[in-house]
Amino acid sequence: MKKIHNRICGFLSAVCLIAGTLIPGQPVCAADRVQSVGEEIVIVIDPGHGGSNKGTQSGHTIEKEMTMVTAMTMYQELEKYDNVKVYLTHTDDRDMSLKERAEFAAGVGADFMFSIHYNASENHSMYGSEVWISCEKPYNAYGYQFGYLHLQAMQEKGLFIRGVKNRMNDEGTDYYGVIREAAALSVPALIIEHCYVDEERDADYIQNEEGFAEFGRIDALSVAKYFGLKSSSLGVDYSEEATKLQPASADSLVQYTLMDKTDPDVCEIELRECDYDTGEVQLTVRAADYDTPLIYYDYSIDNGQNWSRLESWPGSNALTWEYTDTFQLDLTIPGGVRPNIILRAYNLADLYTRSNTLSFEQAIARHTESDAKPDSEENGEPEEIIPAAAPIDHTRKSIGTTTFMPTVDEIGEEDATVGVLTFLKLCLAFVIVLFFIVLTTQFVNYRKRWNRRHRR
Numbered sequence: 028m029k030k031i032h033n034r035i036c037g038f039l040s041a042v043c044l045i046a047g048t049l050i051p052g053q054p055v056c057a058a059d060r061v062q063s064v065g066e067e068i069v070i071v072i073d074p075g076h077g078g079s080n081k082g083t084q085s086g087h088t089i090e091k092e093m094t095m096v097t098a099m100t101m102y103q104e105l106e107k108y109d110n111v112k113v114y115l116t117h118t119d120d121r122d123m124s125l126k127e128r129a130e131f132a133a134g135v136g137a138d139f140m141f142s143i144h145y146n147a148s149e150n151h152s153m154y155g156s157e158v159w160i161s162c163e164k165p166y167n168a169y170g171y172q173f174g175y176l177h178l179q180a181m182q183e184k185g186l187f188i189r190g191v192k193n194r195m196n197d198e199g200t201d202y203y204g205v206i207r208e209a210a211a212l213s214v215p216a217l218i219i220e221h222c223y224v225d226e227e228r229d230a231d232y233i234q235n236e237e238g239f240a241e242f243g244r245i246d247a248l249s250v251a252k253y254f255g256l257k258s259s260s261l262g263v264d265y266s267e268e269a270t271k272l273q274p275a276s277a278d279s280l281v282q283y284t285l286m287d288k289t290d291p292d293v294c295e296i297e298l299r300e301c302d303y304d305t306g307e308v309q310l311t312v313r314a315a316d317y318d319t320p321l322i323y324y325d326y327s328i329d330n331g332q333n334w335s336r337l338e339s340w341p342g343s344n345a346l347t348w349e350y351t352d353t354f355q356l357d358l359t360i361p362g363g364v365r366p367n368i369i370l371r372a373y374n375l376a377d378l379y380t381r382s383n384t385l386s387f388e389q390a391i392a393r394h395t396e397s398d399a400k401p402d403s404e405e406n407g408e409p410e411e412i413i414p415a416a417a418p419i420d421h422t423r424k425s426i427g428t429t430t431f432m433p434t435v436d437e438i439g440e441e442d443a444t445v446g447v448l449t450f451l452k453l454c455l456a457f458v459i460v461l462f463f464i465v466l467t468t469q470f471v472n473y474r475k476r477w478n479r480r481h482r483r
C-alpha cells in the first residue's frame with residue numbers, strides 16, 4: 028500500500044515539476060520529501076572549523092566560535108523532538124579534518140549532516156544567505172528540498188537569498204570537502220552559510236551571541252520540518268511539512284542548483300534624463316543572464332575607479348530564479364562632478380558584466396541645494412572628480428517585465444505556440460484565396476450565361 032502511495036506521490040510530483048517549469052513564475056505545488064528515512068532519524072551537526080582552523084574573522088568575531096554557538100543551540104532545539112538522535116561532530120575547540128567529520132557522521136549512521144558556517148567576501152561587499160549542496164544524485168535532490176525550505180525561513184527573517192547551489196571541482200565531484208567526503212561514505216551533507224560577517228547589512232543579525240543562537244533555532248526548525256518531526260514536549264507535529272517541499276527527483280539533478288560558469292549575457296545603460304543643475308540623473312538599466320538570475324548590481328560615476336556598494340537586483344529571487352530585466356535607476360550626482368557612469372550586473376555565481384559607459388558632456392553645477400557633498404563645495408578644482416564611494420542618493424523602480432529563466436521545455440512550448448499561430452494564419456489565407464476563386468468562377472459562369480442569352 029505504501030509503495031502504491033509513494034508511486035502516486037512520485038507521479039504527482041513529476042506532474043508538478045513539469046507544470047512548474049512550463050508556467051513561468053507560477054508557484055509549483057508541494058511535494059513529498061524525496062529522501063526516505065527509518066523510524067528513528069539520526070542528525071549530525073558539524074560546527075564549521077575549530078582548533079587552529081579559525082575560519083573567517085571580522086573584528087573580534089571568529090567563525091569557529093560563532094558556528095559553535097549556532098550548532099549547540101541547534102542541537103538543544105532538535106533534542107526536544109521525538110524519535111531523533113542528534114550528534115555534534117565536536118564540542119571542543121579542536122582541529123578536525125573534513126574526512127574525520129564525514130567518518131564521524133557515517134559512524135553514527137547519519138541521515139543527514141549539516142555543516143554550520145558563516146561567510147566573508149574578498150571585497151567585503153557580498154551579503155545574504157546561501158546553502159551549498161552536493162552535485163551527486165540523490166543527495167542533490169535532498170539538499171535542494173532542505174535548502175529551499177531553509178532559505179525561505181531565512182528570507183522571512185529578512186536576509187537576502189543567494190540560492191541553493193552546488194559547486195564542482197575539476198574532477199566533476201563536489202568542490203566542498205565536507206560534502207564530497209560525506210557523499211563518498213553515502214551520507215547526505217550540506218553547508219549552511221548563514222550570512223556574511225564583514226558586511227553592514229548582514230552584521231545586524233550577528234551583533235551578539237543571541238544572533239548566532241537565533242540562527243541555530245531557525246536551522247533546527249527547518250530540520251524538524253524537512254524530516255516531519257513531532258515533539259510531545261513542545262506539542263508540535265511537523266509531519267505535514269515534509270509533504271510541502273519543492274518537487275525534485277532522486278534520479279536527476281535539480282536545474283535550479285546547477286551553477287553558472289559564464290558572465291551575464293546583456294548589461295546596458297541608457298540616459299533617460301539629466302538635470303545639470305540638481306545633479307539628478309535617470310537611467311534605464313537593461314540586463315539579462317540566460318543561465319541563472321541576476322542578483323546584485325553596483326555602479327560607478329568615475330569610469331570604474333570607485334564603485335558603489337552592492338545592491339540587490341530588482342525583483343531578484345534566487346529561489347524561483349526570477350528577476351526584473353529592465354529598471355529605472357535614479358542617481359543624484361554631487362556638484363562639480365562630470366560623470367562617467369558604468370553599471371555591473373552580477374549573476375547567481377557572483378560573475379559580473381560591465382555595461383557601456385555613459386559619458387556626460389559637462390559637470391553638474393556646484394552650489395545647488397541638492398548637492399550631496401556640501402563640504403566639497405568650498406575646495407577642489409572645478410573639474411575635480413569626486414569619488415563615487417562618497418554616498419550618492421539613489422532610488423530605482425522596475426519598469427521591465429519579470430524574467431523567468433527559460434528551461435528547455437519552455438523554449439519548446441514557445442516554438443509550439445509560434446507553430447500554431449503560423450498554421451492558423453496559413454488557414455486564414457487559404458480560406459480567403461478559396462473564397463475569391465469561388466467568387467471569380469461564379470462571375471465567369473454568370474457572364475457566359477448572360478452572353479448566351481443575349482446572342483439568342
Ligand SMILES: [Zn+2]
Pocket residue numbers: 075076082083090143144145
Ligand atoms: Zn566556514
